Amino acid sequence: MKKGNLAPNLKLSLPPPDEVALSKFLTESGTFKDGDLLVNRDGVRVVSQNQVEAPSLIRPSDNQLSLADFDAVKVIGKGNGGIVRLVQHKWTGQFFALKVIQMNIEESARRHIAQELKINQSSQCPYVVVCYQSFYDNGAISIILEYMDGGSLADFLKKVRTIPEPYLAAICKQVLKGLWYLHHEKHIIHRDLKPSNLLVNHRGEVKITDFGVSAILASTSGLANTFVGTYNYMSPERIVGSTYGYRSDIWSLGLVLLECATGQFPYSPPQPGEGWINVYELMETIVDHPAPRAPSDLFSPEFCSFISACIQKDPKDRLSANELMTHPFLSKFGDLDIDLAPYFTSAGPPLATL
Numbered sequence: 001m002k003k004g005n006l007a008p009n010l011k012l013s014l015p016p017p018d019e020v021a022l023s024k025f026l027t028e029s030g031t032f033k034d035g036d037l038l039v040n041r042d043g044v045r046v047v048s049q050n051q052v053e054a055p056s057l058i059r060p061s062d063n064q065l066s067l068a069d070f071d072a073v074k075v076i077g078k079g080n081g082g083i084v085r086l087v088q089h090k091w092t093g094q095f096f097a098l099k100v101i102q103m104n105i106e107e108s109a110r111r112h113i114a115q116e117l118k119i120n121q122s123s124q125c126p127y128v129v130v131c132y133q134s135f136y137d138n139g140a141i142s143i144i145l146e147y148m149d150g151g152s153l154a155d156f157l158k159k160v161r162t163i164p165e166p167y168l169a170a171i172c173k174q175v176l177k178g179l180w181y182l183h184h185e186k187h188i189i190h191r192d193l194k195p196s197n198l199l200v201n202h203r204g205e206v207k208i209t210d211f212g213v214s215a216i217l218a219s220t221s222g223l224a225n226t227f228v229g230t231y232n233y234m235s236p237e238r239i240v241g242s243t244y245g246y247r248s249d250i251w252s253l254g255l256v257l258l259e260c261a262t263g264q265f266p267y268s269p270p271q272p273g274e275g276w277i278n279v280y281e282l283m284e285t286i287v288d289h290p291a292p293r294a295p296s297d298l299f300s301p302e303f304c305s306f307i308s309a310c311i312q313k314d315p316k317d318r319l320s321a322n323e324l325m326t327h328p329f330l331s332k333f334g335d336l337d338i339d340l341a342p343y344f345t346s347a348g349p350p351l352a353t354l
Contacts, residue, residue, distance in 0.1 A: 067142070070098070077152070077196075086147065096132070097145040125185070127178030129199060129209040148199035148207060150344045153260070157195055159347040162263040165303055166333040170340050171198075172257060172306075173330055174206040179253065179321040182208070183246040193252035194233045195259065204340030231279050232265060236313050239283045247315040250324070254310025258294055261303065266292035266311075302329040 070087040073095075077084035082101035089096065124130075130146035150156065153171070157163070163171070175198060182188040190197075190208065197210045235251035237244045258266045267285055269276045276282045291311045294304040306329035309319045319327070 095147040097147045099143045099145060101141040102139060125178060125181040127174050127207055128181060129207045148201045150200035150202055152196045153198040153200060154195035156200060156344065156347055157260060163260040165300060166336055166338050167340065167343055168257060168260055169330050169333050170338040171206050175208065175253065176321050176325050178208040179249055183321055189246055190249045193249050193256065195256055200344050202341060202345050204344060231283055236287050237315055239287050247318045247320065250310050250318045250321065254307050258292060258307050261294065261299060302332045305329065
C-alpha cells in the first residue's frame with residue numbers, strides 16, 4: 001500500500017491538554033521516545049519537558065489536527081467492525097494506529113456514541129491502549145490510537161505456539177491491572193476480551209484495546225444484554241441472554257490464558273478434526289458442558305487454581321480482577337525477574353519503529 005493522505009477534508013478538534021499531566025502520562029506510556037506531544041498551529045510535534053511546562057506555548061484556539069497530516073502506511077488489523085491502519089505523522093515521524101468503523105446510525109444515537117468516545121479518550125492507564133482522538137463523520141467512527149509495535153497476543157501466539165507459565169504470569173499481571181482500571185475506575189465492561197485485543201510492544205508492555213469500540217457497538221443496539229464481540233470467549237450468562245457484569249470479562253480472561261498455555265482454544269468440537277458445524281454448536285457447548293480446566297499433569301497447581309478461579313459457569317463463583325491480583329500464581333515467579341521485552345522481540349522485529 002502506497003503512502004498517502006487520509007481524508008484531507010476532515011479535521012480533529014483536540015481538547016486543551018493538561019500540560020503537566022499529559023507530559024507525565026505520555027512519557028510513562030512510552031508512546032513518545034524523546035519528548036511529549038504539543039498541538040498548535042504548526043501541527044503535532046515532539047517538544048522537550050521544559051517547553052511543555054510553559055503554558056503559553058499551548059494555545060487551545062489553535063489545537064486543530066487534520067487527518068491530512070498523516071501518511072497511511074499499511075493495514076495492520078481487521079475485526080470488530082473496522083479496519084486498523086498503521087499511519088505516520090508527517091512532522092514527527094511518530095506512528096499511530098487509525099481505526100475506522102463504518103456505522104450508519106440514526107441521529108439520535110450519535111450523542112450516545114460521542115459520550116462513549118469521550119470516556120474512551122479520557123482513559124489514562126499504562127495498561128490500556130491510549131486513545132488520542134476520536135470522532136464520527138459521514139457514517140464512520142475514526143479513532144487515533146497508540147501504536148503497539150509488537151502486534152497482538154494472537155499474532156505472538158501464532159509464532160511461539162505456547163507461552164510458559166512465568167511469562168504468562170507477567171502478562172496476566174498487566175492485563176489484570178488494565179481490567180481493574182476499566183472495571184473499577186471507568187465502570188466499563190470490555191465485552192470482547194480475546195488474544196487479538198491484547199496488544200504488546202518491544203518494551204514488554206501489554207495493553208488492552210477495543211474496550212471503547214465494544215461499548216459503542218453495544219450502545220447502538222441496546223444495553224448490556226446484546227451480542228457484541230467474539231462468541232468463542234463469551235461467558236455462559238451472555239450467551240443465554242442473562243444480565244452480565246464485570247465478571248464476564250474474567251471468564252474471557254481465563255479462556256485466553258488457558259489458550260496461551262496449551263496452544264489451542266479450550267473448547268474442542270464434538271468431532272475432532274472436523275471443526276465446529278456452526279457458531280450455535282459452540283455456544284451450546286459453552287453453556288451445557290463443564291467449564292474447561294488446566295491439565296494438572298502439565299501445569300502448576302497455582303496456574304490450575306487461577307484458571308479455575310476465572311472459568312466458573314456461575315459468575316458469582318469467579319474472582320474479581322482485584323481479588324485475582326493477589327492470587328499465588330502471580331507471585332509464584334516473582335524471584336525470576338521476568339522481562340517481557342526480549343521475550344516479545346525474540347519472536348520477530350517490530351512492524352515499525354521510529
